[in-house]
Amino acid sequence: MRIVNQLWFVSTHPLKRDDKLRAVLGYLRWLVGIRLLGGEHVYEWVNGSRLLVRQGEAISANVYTGIEEFADMGYLLHVLRKDDLFVDVGANAGAYTVLACAAVGARGHAFEPVPATYQRLLQNLHLNHLEGWVVGHNIGLGSAPGRAAFTTAQGSTNHVLAVGEPSALAIEVEMSTLDHALAEEAPSVLKIDVEGYETPVLQGAGETLKKKSLHSVILELDGSGSRYGYREDSALALMQDHGFRPYTYEPLTRTLIPLHGKHSRSRNTLFIRGVGEVAERLRAAPPVTIQGRRF
Secondary structure: OOOHHHHHHHOOOOOOOHHHHHHHHHHHHHHHHHHHOOOEEEEEOOHEEEEEEEEOOOHHHHHOOOOOOOHHHHHHHHHHHOEEEEEEOOOOHHHHHHHHHHHHHEEEEEEEHHHHHHHHHHHHHHHHEOOOOOOEOOOOOOOOEEEEEOOOOOOHHHOOOOOOOOOOEEEEEEEEEEHHHOOOOOOOEEEEOOOOHHHHHOOOHHHHOOOOOOOOEEEEEOOOOHHHHHEEEEEEEHHHHHHOOEEEEOOOOOOOOOOOOOHHHHHHEEEEOOOHHHHHHHHHHHOOEOOEEEE
């Protein structure tokens, strides 16, 4: 079933859907190749950036699709500029950070609480010579400093352990707030993907969200917050209180599409403040070519 789902995803991906047969054959070649070779492999990616990939890692979808989350990753490629500051909360192995900081040239802060996954993040930073340009943080973020238990055996969906959730293989991790971590920084774009713990992260980011430099937040809102008793309405209201409005982005036409709430067909929702200036940034961005498609 997993392979069937991946075949559907590849064949309907915006960079692939004009030639579905070629997309499917390319995915199958990649799947057979990585299984035969085993181990881990370096893949050339966007604008000379590189990814270190193992079989079964979520980051590998960027190899056979070009960029996995086309709308949000395409937005980063168009909206960011060299020396902007990109903040990746829930960085996992670092695909978004590599795209923003190696492919575009932005500075970065990347937060990944699970130690084994953090090591994968550091490997991808090293592979792209991003030491000194991206600050890695092996901590979790929430509404206040302290400690919290995290799952460790769920790959890209590891998360803060909920009350009553089985705790086998869980580890305790230091927690901080985004306001503390970025006290002296002026971020341009935040990406927050913490498997349902987005509301506490936002609660600990009140001063960060006020900063005039910040124009965009890519926020995961997929219903996972219910495991902690959080309603997504509160996250939406908090973003609107800080002047952000929800959008989705079409990279092929560079079009911003306003939404009336969270994105109903995506895990992520893009929030923008100062849409006129952002739209001009998007129009003025140099084109990028990925797997033969220029946009």
